Amino acid sequence: xxxxxxxxxxxxxxxxxxxxxxxxxxxxxxxxxxxxxxxxxxxxxxxxxxxxxxxxxxxxxxxxxxxxxxxxxxxxxxxxxxxxxxxxxxxxxxx
Amino acid sequence: xxxxxxxxxxxxxxxxxxxxxxxxxxxxxxxxxxxxxxxxxxxxxxxxxxxxxxxxxxxxxxxxxxxxxxxxxxxxxxxxxxxxxxxxxxxxxxxxxxxxxxxxxxxxxxxxxxxxxxxxxxxxxxxxxxxxxxxxxxxxxxxxxxxxxxxxxxxxxxxxxxxxxxxxxxxxxxxxxxxxxxxxxxxxxxxxxxxxxxxxxxxxxxxxxxxxxxxxxxxxxxxxxxxxxxxxxxxxxxxxxxxxxxxxxxxxxxxxxxxxxxxxxxxxxxxxxxxxxxxxxxxxxxxxxxxxxxxxxxxxxxxxxxxxxxxxxxxxxxxxxxxxxxxxxxxxxxxxxxxxxxxxxxxxxxxxxxxxxxxxxxxxxxxxxxxxxxxxxxxxxxxxxxxxxxxxxxxxxxxxxxxxxxxxxxxxxxxxxxxxxxxxxxxxxxxxxxxxxxxxxxxxxxxxxxxxxxxxxxxxxxxxxxxxxxxxxxxxxxxxxxxxxxxxxxxxxxxxxxxxxxxxxxxxxxxxxxxxxxxxxxxxxxxxxxxxxxxxxxxxxxx
Numbered sequence: 180x181x182x183x184x185x186x187x188x189x190x191x192x193x194x195x196x197x198x199x200x201x202x203x204x205x206x207x208x209x210x211x212x213x214x215x216x217x218x219x220x221x222x223x224x225x226x227x228x229x230x231x232x233x234x235x236x237x238x239x240x241x242x243x244x245x246x247x248x249x250x251x252x253x254x255x256x257x258x259x260x261x262x263x264x265x266x267x268x269x270x271x272x273x274x
Numbered sequence: 275x276x277x278x279x280x281x282x283x284x285x286x287x288x289x290x291x292x293x294x295x296x297x298x299x300x301x302x303x304x305x306x307x308x309x310x311x312x313x314x315x316x317x318x319x320x321x322x323x324x325x326x327x328x329x330x331x332x333x334x335x336x337x338x339x340x341x342x343x344x345x346x347x348x349x350x351x352x353x354x355x356x357x358x359x360x361x362x363x364x365x366x367x368x369x370x371x372x373x374x375x376x377x378x379x380x381x382x383x384x385x386x387x388x389x390x391x392x393x394x395x396x397x398x399x400x401x402x403x404x405x406x407x408x409x410x411x412x413x414x415x416x417x418x419x420x421x422x423x424x425x426x427x428x429x430x431x432x433x434x435x436x437x438x439x440x441x442x443x444x445x446x447x448x449x450x451x452x453x454x455x456x457x458x459x460x461x462x463x464x465x466x467x468x469x470x471x472x473x474x475x476x477x478x479x480x481x482x483x484x485x486x487x488x489x490x491x492x493x494x495x496x497x498x499x500x501x502x503x504x505x506x507x508x509x510x511x512x513x514x515x516x517x518x519x520x521x522x523x524x525x526x527x528x529x530x531x532x533x534x535x536x537x538x539x540x541x542x543x544x545x546x547x548x549x550x551x552x553x554x555x556x557x558x559x560x561x562x563x564x565x566x567x568x569x570x571x572x573x574x575x576x577x578x579x580x581x582x583x584x585x586x587x588x589x590x591x592x593x594x595x596x597x598x599x600x601x602x603x604x605x606x607x608x609x610x611x612x613x614x615x616x617x618x619x620x621x622x623x624x625x626x627x628x629x630x631x632x633x634x635x636x637x638x639x640x641x642x643x644x645x646x647x648x649x650x651x652x653x654x655x656x657x658x659x660x661x662x663x664x665x666x667x668x669x670x671x672x673x674x675x676x677x678x679x680x681x682x683x684x685x686x687x688x689x690x691x692x693x694x695x696x697x698x699x700x701x702x703x704x705x706x707x708x709x710x711x712x713x714x715x716x717x718x719x720x721x722x723x724x725x726x727x728x729x730x731x732x733x734x735x736x737x738x739x740x741x742x743x744x745x746x747x748x749x750x751x752x753x754x755x756x757x758x759x760x761x762x763x764x765x766x767x768x769x770x771x772x773x774x775x776x777x778x779x780x781x782x783x784x785x786x787x788x789x790x791x792x793x794x795x796x797x798x799x800x801x802x803x804x805x806x807x808x809x810x811x812x813x814x815x816x817x
Contacts, residue, residue: 186325188300191371226301229307248744249323253324257324257688258695258698259687259697259698259701260615263354272749
């Protein structure tokens, strides 16, 4: 599956496209299929996201899981400061 | 310490207001990110993995107590309660909001600080010896030259768009505590026949193509240092590659031209520059030098230190260095608690260090490239009281230059360029060696970890270095041995195939076990490695 992600322009927070808005929780993200580029251009133009891009992810029982470790860490927050993490249940290293 | 004059302050204040307007326009959609990005980077504002990151310049690592207090204030008010001291003697904040960035810069300007030239292809923060001005082994204080270089390089119109970023280091002691030869230009101040001047190195650096900077000139007199550095930069600016960012650093130019040809071109440019009469006036260096005059040291102070508290005695032995002035000492504050994050300090800790500087160190601190803090003017009689306060705040780890005093970049936990995490590896190593008591047996061992080939964690210069790489989406760690950023500068060599996170910790333990078994009297790990060579170490690693 394909997810849309980027950063909130004002706060810099990592955000994920939910189909109609942006969420800080990757669990809310939806598969954008082939529509990603069009959504991305529209949302960036509207200043609702900064530096957006499309990533690969896998569907799991717990929701979408980014395929690459860098995106999993973006989704979770720093692994060494779990007190600051927003999605602590994301497995960073695949077992 | 240097204090801003009206020109310094006016320049910084004007830049704050300029950036405030740029940020406003970006937030209003009047600028695209492509248009805004180079402007924010010129003010040290990056977009990292989780948020914007602001890198604040700490010129040659020197901080006043009010400046340090402001860094704590920024951590508390605008970040998530902490800051990260970097391997460039700067500090960076990981959770900055664009809408706050101009206010932060305005706050910084009230204490004569900024984030200018902490990014981009310009001359970056000048680095220096954290013991400058107080070291027992220096020929002169390098800070006036560092400050002169700071002023000369700030907004230098010719060097604002270099082929690539440019780092200059100035030291004045035989012991190199600043990795001088791993800079684009390294200046070693020396004395010859009673005259102070500089030995000049150019073309050093780490990154994907590490090189130890070769000597370009054995002596240039102090009044011509700026002109000579400018000549070095002019040749680089003219011929440095701009077609490939990976080949754009000066080290590549010096290597490809050859040292002799690069030197010839620099000398030609230098001869031309001398005819222009554009060297800074000696009076300006004298004006700057006056800011760095010795403080009014107390005399007749006691040299005695009560060592009856064993924990204090250990800290004394490991973290306190000799001062040039009788009765005084240099106290190193380790930001490497076992299991902590190298270089991180909380707002409370930053503010406490500011208070302790006021109380015990004539209001001054230094940030080191090894991500620690120095109090440079502590009376020996005050060391125990200082240590007690540091200890109560988790700032008295007695590990300077030991294995748990690791340099580690933010790695994949924070950095968008990283390929692997560095901090968790640092934490595991620190625990492994502290828990087994081997750290004390090993003694001096400089371990440095980078989360990618850009080498912000100085892995090439580690007695033991670790480079994190991405192997098909999995973190993998290469091990290097034999590097040094000190006066015996050398580049570490890769041992062989890499390891996972636990595997690299095991490999390091095997390497250090071999050292403990094979070392001869007085040998550091690095000495034993150099004597034995790579082969026996590879044997114990890979069997």
